Amino acid sequence: MxxxxxxxxxxxxxxxxxxxxxxxxxxxxxxxxxxxxxxxxxxxxxxxxxxYGRNVVAILPVDRTRKCLLLCRQLRVPVMADQDDPFPWEVCAGRLEEGEDVLDGARRELMEEFGVEAQGLKLACSSYSSPGILGSRVDHFLCEYSGSEREGGGGLVEEGEDITVHELTCAQAAALWRQGAIRDAKALILLQHLMLTEPELFSGAD
Structure with missing residues (x-):
């Protein structure tokens, strides 16, 4: 070294x-x-x-009582242009607004896209997706949610968003990961972090 x-x-x-x-x-x-x-x-x-903006937040909501989590899918033109699935599995994510606190930004994005109030936001890690060319840092968060409290979501029409939110068991999400069906780096980072730190949530996963 x-x-x-x-x-x-x-x-x-x-x-x-x-x-x-x-x-x-x-x-x-x-x-x-x-x-x-x-x-x-x-x-x-x-x-x-x-x-892409100042910095980016990515959030994976988890219901630990029911061993469930939320992922989303929406049209991604760059992925489509690369001849891949144009509706990749992703976590909630977005860029911070000018002067916005990172936790406030995470809460805002989660409500806009998933219709969920973030409870107990916890930073998992920060990363640069491709440090040779991309300058925006991504802060990755886990948070709690309750399935009974979901309302709205779907993103902002004025930003061209048409987001579908999917509740999966942690075991189902792990199966998608093992099949190679999850290709979004933010989702991979947060899901693997959860698998490493809270393996009990994935009992029953193949």
Whole structure:
């Protein structure tokens, strides 16, 4: 393992230029960086950084009493364009609004998309989906829900959302995972976290 600490590693880089090249549903910024290489050489690299909002929240609601959870499906054009199932299994997710607290954003997204009030939001982990190009961090949460309290949901029409929410037993969700039917990274991360930390919820899973 390289003994160089993070502070020293950061001192070897400097940003020469930044230029916004696209602004739409996402932004694309071109960043030019000078770097002193670990082998003693020097290099200048130019990279495009894609951001989908500031940061993103992903939430998996779990009813531990009934050993159930909520997933959703909606049309995903990029997945369709890649000749895959255009309605992938996903968790609730969305980008934070400007200045919005991460917990407030998670609660808002869960109500808009799933019609559920988040109870006991707990951060499972944070990740970058593809750190070589994507700049938005994803904060992954677990929360409690009660099936009897669900109302509304389905997403926002003005954002082109038409979301169907599915309640599955934890064992059913695990079966989908084992079959390779769950391809969304956020769903995989949260489901595997739940399987590792609370295996008792999955009793009866094949």
């Amino acid at each position: 390289n003994s160089e600490d993070d502070a020293a590693r950061r001192k070897r880089i400097s940003v020469r230029a930044r230029r916004m090249v696209y602004e739409g549903r996402c932004t694309v910024e071109e960043i030019t960086v000078d770097q002193a290489r670990s082998d003693g050489g020097q290099q200048t690299i130019v990279r495009e950084v894609v951001r």
